[in-house]
Amino acid sequence: MNTxxxxxxxxxxxxxxxxxxxxxxxxxxxxxxxAYWAFTDDVxxxxxxVVMSLLALSLNLVLGQAGIASMGxxxxxxxxxxxxxxxxxxxxxxxxxxxxGGVLAGALVAGLxxxxxxxxxxxxxxxxxxxxxxxxxxxxxxxxxxxxxxxxLSGFSIDPLFGVFEFDFMGHTGFFYALVVLLLxxxxxxxxxxxxxxxxxxxxxxxxxxVESLGGRVYAQLxxxxxxxxxxxxxxxxLSAQTxxxxxxxxxxxxxxxxxxxxxxxxxxxxxxxxxxxxxxxMLIHHIxxxxxxxxxxxxxxxxxxxxxxxxxxxxxxxxDRLVTLVRRSKEARHGSx
Numbered sequence: 001m002n003t004x005x006x007x008x009x010x011x012x013x014x015x016x017x018x019x020x021x022x023x024x025x026x027x028x029x030x031x032x033x034x035a036y037w038a039f040t041d042d043v044x045x046x047x048x049x050v051v052m053s054l055l056a057l058s059l060n061l062v063l064g065q066a067g068i069a070s071m072g073x074x075x076x077x078x079x080x081x082x083x084x085x086x087x088x089x090x091x092x093x094x095x096x097x098x099x100x101g102g103v104l105a106g107a108l109v110a111g112l113x114x115x116x117x118x119x120x121x122x123x124x125x126x127x128x129x130x131x132x133x134x135x136x137x138x139x140x141x142x143x144x145x146x147x148x149x150x151x152x153l154s155g156f157s158i159d160p161l162f163g164v165f166e167f168d169f170m171g172h173t174g175f176f177y178a179l180v181v182l183l184l185x186x187x188x189x190x191x192x193x194x195x196x197x198x199x200x201x202x203x204x205x206x207x208x209x210x211v212e213s214l215g216g217r218v219y220a221q222l223x224x225x226x227x228x229x230x231x232x233x234x235x236x237x238x239l240s241a242q243t244x245x246x247x248x249x250x251x252x253x254x255x256x257x258x259x260x261x262x263x264x265x266x267x268x269x270x271x272x273x274x275x276x277x278x279x280x281x282x283m284l285i286h287h288i289x290x291x292x293x294x295x296x297x298x299x300x301x302x303x304x305x306x307x308x309x310x311x312x313x314x315x316x317x318x319x320x321d322r323l324v325t326l327v328r329r330s331k332e333a334r335h336g337s338x
Contacts, residue, residue, distance in 0.1 A: 025183045043171045050178040056263045056275035058232035064269035066225040067205030072129030076230040078252035079105040080237025085247040088156035099238045106234015114226040137252040152248035174243035268315025
């Protein structure tokens, strides 16, 4: 394992992607604040973007870093949403306690299901993840005494954050609350991805057989990544339930898993930033296209996705990479001509 991970590590003299600690999070926060000031009347949409970005990060970690083909991320998201609602309804309306409950629920569902699912590979794994989400959807619908069934789980309240910041009707507190959670999770996942564990995960994605032949524990590695991704998805679900005051069956719907997969692929799976970029692009297109034609907005999404995949196979991040390469070559050409 050490031999393989060392071969994936950057060269000692190579450029680091980020020279300043927490620079990516500072940039993300600045962009979010600018959007908040520019679109004060659309705080609900911005909050939903933040929540979906968190869910997309969970899939980016699972799919992009470890190569786990999952189409059931909604199962983990929905588990977190219902857990946060049940905690607020029966235990405590504390937002942080509810968030913790969502994280634990997402990790627990990921751990229990992943212990079985990750024995499979390829298309079989994809179908099993879909089946898991559908089973949880039917379970939630069946236990309507706990979940509210089609009506959703509602009627719970959330205490002011730290006893000071109330969750107002316009959603301003919810936006900043979700944004801070997103920034903290992004920083933690970025550290995880850049750690030896992250290198090992990418090694498993590239050549699981070689990792196993070198003594690596492939199954344990994949299960750990899946549980971490489940915890992040559960946090996203908890934030959704707390900011909207409802947890519904739609949080477990297959369409949500498909939408998140499109977000990640649209932005690019190779880096965590792709999840954020893809989420913003997808939700902006959805917002604008559905406003123009609420019945055929998916056509616009499909056309954009096909165009991006043909021109930028690595997602929208490819455009940024090509721009950086172009600028670098231009500087080298100028220095060379001097």
